[in-house]
Amino acid sequence: MKAIIMAGGEGSRLRPLTCDIPKPMVPVINRPVMEYSVELLRKYGIENIGITLQYLPQKIQDYFLNGAKWGVNFEYFIEETPLGTAGSVKNAQDFLDETFIVISGDGLTNINLKKAIDFHKKNNSIATLILKRVEVPLEYGVVVTDNDSRITRFLEKPNWSQVFSDTVNTGIYILEPEVLNYFKSDEKFDFSQDLFPMLLEDGRPMYGYITDEYWCDIGNPNSYLTAHYDILDGVSGIQWNKNDQKGKKHIGSNNEIDPSAVIEGPCYIGDYNYIGKDVYIGPYTVLGDYNTLNKGCSIKKSIIWSYSNIGKNSAIRGASICEKVNIGDGVSIYEGAVIGKECNINNKVTIAPGIKIWPNKNVQENVVVNSNVVWGSSVDKSLFGKNGVTGAVNTNLNTQFVTRLGASFGAYLKPGKRVVVSSDGSNANDMLQYGITAGLLSSGIEVYLLKNVTLPVLRYVVRRFELDGGAHIFSAIDNPAYSNIAFIDSQGIYLPPSAERKIENLFFRGDFPIQPWNRLHKATTLSDINLFYIRDILDNSDVSAIAEKNFRILLSTETDFIFSMANKVLTELNCTIQKCQRQDIPKMLKNGEYAMGAILDNGGEDIELYDDKGVKLKNEMLLVLKSFICLKSGATSTIVLPYNAPTIIDDMAKDYRVDVIRAKVTRQSVMEEMVKGDQKCNKAFSLYFDNIFLISQCLEIMAKENKRLSDILENMPKFYMMEKAIECPWTEKGKVMRTLIEEQTKNNSDMELFEGVKVNHKGGWALVLPDSDEAVCKIYTQAFSEEYAKELTDFYEKKINQIKSQ
Numbered sequence: 001m002k003a004i005i006m007a008g009g010e011g012s013r014l015r016p017l018t019c020d021i022p023k024p025m026v027p028v029i030n031r032p033v034m035e036y037s038v039e040l041l042r043k044y045g046i047e048n049i050g051i052t053l054q055y056l057p058q059k060i061q062d063y064f065l066n067g068a069k070w071g072v073n074f075e076y077f078i079e080e081t082p083l084g085t086a087g088s089v090k091n092a093q094d095f096l097d098e099t100f101i102v103i104s105g106d107g108l109t110n111i112n113l114k115k116a117i118d119f120h121k122k123n124n125s126i127a128t129l130i131l132k133r134v135e136v137p138l139e140y141g142v143v144v145t146d147n148d149s150r151i152t153r154f155l156e157k158p159n160w161s162q163v164f165s166d167t168v169n170t171g172i173y174i175l176e177p178e179v180l181n182y183f184k185s186d187e188k189f190d191f192s193q194d195l196f197p198m199l200l201e202d203g204r205p206m207y208g209y210i211t212d213e214y215w216c217d218i219g220n221p222n223s224y225l226t227a228h229y230d231i232l233d234g235v236s237g238i239q240w241n242k243n244d245q246k247g248k249k250h251i252g253s254n255n256e257i258d259p260s261a262v263i264e265g266p267c268y269i270g271d272y273n274y275i276g277k278d279v280y281i282g283p284y285t286v287l288g289d290y291n292t293l294n295k296g297c298s299i300k301k302s303i304i305w306s307y308s309n310i311g312k313n314s315a316i317r318g319a320s321i322c323e324k325v326n327i328g329d330g331v332s333i334y335e336g337a338v339i340g341k342e343c344n345i346n347n348k349v350t351i352a353p354g355i356k357i358w359p360n361k362n363v364q365e366n367v368v369v370n371s372n373v374v375w376g377s378s379v380d381k382s383l384f385g386k387n388g389v390t391g392a393v394n395t396n397l398n399t400q401f402v403t404r405l406g407a408s409f410g411a412y413l414k415p416g417k418r419v420v421v422s423s424d425g426s427n428a429n430d431m432l433q434y435g436i437t438a439g440l441l442s443s444g445i446e447v448y449l450l451k452n453v454t455l456p457v458l459r460y461v462v463r464r465f466e467l468d469g470g471a472h473i474f475s476a477i478d479n480p481a482y483s484n485i486a487f488i489d490s491q492g493i494y495l496p497p498s499a500e501r502k503i504e505n506l507f508f509r510g511d512f513p514i515q516p517w518n519r520l521h522k523a524t525t526l527s528d529i530n531l532f533y534i535r536d537i538l539d540n541s542d543v544s545a546i547a548e549k550n551f552r553i554l555l556s557t558e559t560d561f562i563f564s565m566a567n568k569v570l571t572e573l574n575c576t577i578q579k580c581q582r583q584d585i586p587k588m589l590k591n592g593e594y595a596m597g598a599i600l601d602n603g604g605e606d607i608e609l610y611d612d613k614g615v616k617l618k619n620e621m622l623l624v625l626k627s628f629i630c631l632k633s634g635a636t637s638t639i640v641l642p643y644n645a646p647t648i649i650d651d652m653a654k655d656y657r658v659d660v661i662r663a664k665v666t667r668q669s670v671m672e673e674m675v676k677g678d679q680k681c682n683k684a685f686s687l688y689f690d691n692i693f694l695i696s697q698c699l700e701i702m703a704k705e706n707k708r709l710s711d712i713l714e715n716m717p718k719f720y721m722m723e724k725a726i727e728c729p730w731t732e733k734g735k736v737m738r739t740l741i742e743e744q745t746k747n748n749s750d751m752e753l754f755e756g757v758k759v760n761h762k763g764g765w766a767l768v769l770p771d772s773d774e775a776v777c778k779i780y781t782q783a784f785s786e787e788y789a790k791e792l793t794d795f796y797e798k799k800i801n802q803i804k805s806q
Contacts, residue, residue: 002096003046003119004089006171008054008079013220014405015357015509016340018323020594021702024105025652026218027305029231030270030288032063033218036238039068041103044113047072050095051105052088054079062482065120084190085171086183086449102173102191108227109173109215116209118175123149124208127179127199130172130213132602132634133738141735143739145208146617151536151751154197167738207285213237221320221338221356228283228303232266251288259572270306278338288323310520311347318349322359338646356509371509383507384500384665385773387603389488390476393428397483399435404510408503411512415444420526422450422458424474424602425561429483432473437523444515449522452561454604456690457533459492460524466490474602477558484603492685493671534569536576538541540683541696545703547574553695554589554597556582562600566692573696582608589614596698596709600691607691609698609709620646620721621713626688628716629697631656634660635683640673642666643755644767648717664755665769683697718753720786722793725776726800735771736777738769740805766792768800 024034027399041049053060067074076093081601089102099415099520101113105616111130120128129151131143144153145167154169164260169192172240178212182198183189199206214236216227230236249265251257254272260278263269270289275281280298288306296313304310304321311329318335321327325339328347333339337351338360345351349363352370357526362371383389389405391397406421413419421437423429430451450461458472463512468490486494487503495503506512553570555577557563567577580588585597591608597610609617609625617625623641627649632640639658641649642665653660667689674685686693701707728736737757744751756769766782771778777794783789 001046002048002050002098002100003041003583004050004052004092004100005034005041005100005105006052006085006102006702007034007060008052008087008088008424009106009132011106012509013505014218014224016170016356017221017224017320018340019359020056021059021342021686022053023392024645025059025216026106026224027219027288028108028224028227028267029286030306033108034060035070036062036108037103037105038067038072039281040063040109040113040484041101041424042072043071044117046113049073050077050092051079052077052079052091054088058259065582066208082188083186084188084194084292086189086191086195088186090180090183090185090189093177093185096177096180099174099176102171102175104217107171108231108236108238109170109172109213111170111211111213111215116172116211117174119149119207120488121211123207124205125174126176126204127206128174129206129533130170130174130701131167131208132170132212133167133210133212133734143167143208145159145210148190148210149204149207149209150203151196151200151208154192167210167734170211171217174209176549177710192740194315211593215631217780224320224521225303225318225336230283231303232268232286287331287393287752294329318571320759328365344542347651350447352749356508356510359556366422372428372508384497384506387476387484388494390482390484392481393483395430397432401433402435402485403439403442404505404507405485406436406471407443408439408507408527409436409469410440410443410508410532412443412499412503413443413445413468415513415515418448418465420448420450420458420465420467420470422460422461422470422472423454424454424472424559425452426559429473430479432485436471436473441520441523441604442716443512444519444521446521447719449523449525450529451525453530454565454692454694454716455486455488456604456686457486459689460533460536460660461489461529462490462492462554464532471614472603474604475559477601477606485562486603490675491671491675494666494668496668496672510743521609530568532564534565534572536697537569537686537690537693540573540686540693541573542700543573546696546699549574549703551575551576551595551699551702552593554578554580556580556585556596556599558602562602562604564599566695569692569696573699574603585610586614595702597696598691598695603689603746604688607694609694610714612708613710615710617713618721619645619723620719621716624649624697624716624719625713626724627654628712630684631658632701633683633697635687640670642670643758644723644769646719646782647722647765648719651717662754665774719782720779721768722789723773723781724779724797725774726779726797727775728770728777728800728804729775732804733777735806736800736803737768739772739806761792764788764792766796768796 009023014301019344025032027780039457041203049076079088083646106698111382115131124540142155146152182363188782190399218224218227229239249267251269252271257275258277261275263281267285272290273287274292277295279293282300284301285299286303291304292309297310298315302316305323307323308321308325310327314327316333319333319337319745321339322341324342328743332347334353337357338352340357342360343357344362346365350368355369356372390653421433440447457474458470462470470488472486473483493708544717553575570577583600589597595612623645638661639664640661641654644661644665650660661673663669687697740757752758756767757765767780777800779793781789
């Protein structure tokens with residue numbers, strides 16, 4: 001059998017460790033990580049090995065040469081441009097004339113390849129994927145198999161709502177040569193995203209070999225540290241010292257160690273190191289070669305490559321230090337920090353946890369470094385949540401942060417694009433608007449500015465002027481000290497998760513180009529946009545029908561400009577508006593003087609709606625009302641609903657001969673489906689995502705039907721829904737979903753896996769959906785009665801808690 005080691009990756013998520021070396025050459029226990037893959041193959045008698053290269057290929061070739069040192073034969077295949085995982089292997093097709101194994105050059109594993117190969121042959125598989133169960137599967141490709149281990153589904157790097165299992169793709173494959181005939185040479189093609197789904201659709205036998213042996217994907221600085229700890233601790237099964245004994249110390253040759261130095265295992269010390277007086281080297285520390293550790297310095301759980309100098313009384317905790325780094329006296333470096341090659345860290349510097357310093361940087365004395373390189377401030381690992389980017393103004397959402405964020409958005413869009421940046425007009429959000437604008441301009445973006453607007457206005461401008469995207473800053477509904485930054489694309493919809501991930505990667509790597517002075521654009525302020533927006537609402541409303549009714553409306557907002565905008569629209573509709581406190585709305589409505597009450601959020605999308613009797617519409621009833629208005633007005637030939645929407649809307653749509661499309665439950669997913677193909681969707685889009693337009697449309701339907709809002713709602717079909725959040729640690733979510741699927745499959749249940757796990761019962765349904773932002777699983781149920789909806793909810797709550805406790 002032959003093998004292919006994929007060694008072409010740049011390792012962008014590992015930067016600055018990989019700024020000038022390919023990822024397979026990153027040292028693990030003082031050896032390139034790819035060396036462990038070579039030794040694993042040789043252990044199982046696989047000696048003819050092809051290596052695919054792309055990024056800095058000469059560094060790998062110069063180290064490994066022809067492979068004779070390891071008792072194997074290497075043949076190199078170099079990509080001129082990135083071809084994807086499968087495309088790179090296609091380059092070696094002539095070499096791969098028999099069953100072959102594909103393994104990554106940057107992963108660590110002790111998997112028994114013989115057992116996996118035997119499994120492949122026993123099942124006559126065309127492609128066998130080696131799988132592993134992990135606690136948090138978000139960064140991997142999730143693979144679903146049936147009871148016979150045959151693969152039934154793939155999902156590449158899902159979000160939590162798409163996690164159907166905790167079984168993930170390790171990137172180790174056993175393949176038959178014929179799979180390479182499914183695509184052309186010099187074509188960018190990926191195993192997980194392209195080839196395997198193609199084989200699955202073609203009905204070819206594909207199997208998943210699930211291993212409980214060690215596997216670690218060194219994808220980021222944290223997993224890089226973890227791999228070292230696992231090897232030193234003996235849990236990896238990968239030999240790292242001669243005796244391979246847990247807790248032992250490996251100390252190489254020609255080291256000069258002062259008798260007063262304390263060295264505790266497990267640890268690894270290479271060759272030719274100087275370890276001075278009173279130095280402390282704690283457990284899980286790795287030193288390469290030719291390092292100098294001066295008097296009184298203390299190293300714990302850290303990786304120090306080679307040729308570095310650690311000053312007197314400096315302390316390093318859980319950090320990664322590249323080669324030729326000079327660290328002065330009294331320096332403190334904390335957990336998760338990464339210091340790039342040839343940096344100079346002067347005396348008494350403090351480097352905060354998680355900070356990355358790129359190569360060749362000089363940090364002056366007595367500086368507290370709490371931002372990557374020279375940008376920004378300490379931030380969470382994930383930027384985007386349900387409301388875009390959210391944080392406390394002038395704390396984690398400060399000017400440095402938003403400038404970097406703007407530059408990252410600009411780098412994602414590419415120079416020359418046109419973007420509008422808007423704010424709700426508050427002093428704090430105007431400040432953040434300027435910061436984002438500066439970052440965008442630095443990336444070569446042409447920027448337009450808007451103030452005192454809402455998200456729907458921003459969308460209106462992006463579509464009207466055919467811009468490439470936008471960002472809107474507005475205050476959180478219940479806490480003006482917090483702000484939200486929402487990003488939209490050229491169609492006016494929220495960015496998809498893939499785009500958010502790209503922006504996050506650019507942000508954390510600091511990997512965005514800064515344009516020269518003569519390529520910078522200016523920011524242009526747009527005026528009177530609200531007037532055009534208001535006119536657009538009126539043009540899409542039956543003004544005369546509404547005006548005849550002289551509706552009186554209660555309105556509550558947190559900002560004057562939103563009230564002013566709503567008031568201008570409703571005044572044009574001949575309505576009388578009474579501004580009031582939100583808590584007073586139900587009581588004031590009961591006197592029968594008002595047609596409805598509404599609480600408008602600061603972004604312009606969300607609304608709390610009350611009927612003329614003071615009854616607040618639940619979220620599911622509000623969605624039914626929006627759908628009814630949409631169907632009644634003929635606003636669209638298809639109606640798009642989130643997956644957890646009441647099924648009575650489907651029945652209503654049939655009456656109007658309108659097709660229903662189900663989207664994932666996020667707003668972005670619903671928006672994305674709405675703008676696909678249907679040219680009549682603009683009014684429907686605004687109806688669902690513009691609270692002022694929704695009010696005008698409610699008034700229009702009330703006027704034309706000559707009914708009160710409560711009467712319209714009373715005539716809606718009856719249904720009962722419940723929603724409940726169940727605490728579920730992130731590490732348990734994958735197991736919960738996998739176990740639910742396995743149980744429902746075993747019971748032959750009527751199950752859907754479009755998003756989460758939905759089980760159809762007689763008289764109702766239940767949907768279990770892992771939340772993307774919180775450590776909870778959401779349960780949605782619908783039934784013919786309130787009692788049965790509660791019974792279904794209680795059943796799945798108990799089921800989730802049982803699985804968690806297993």
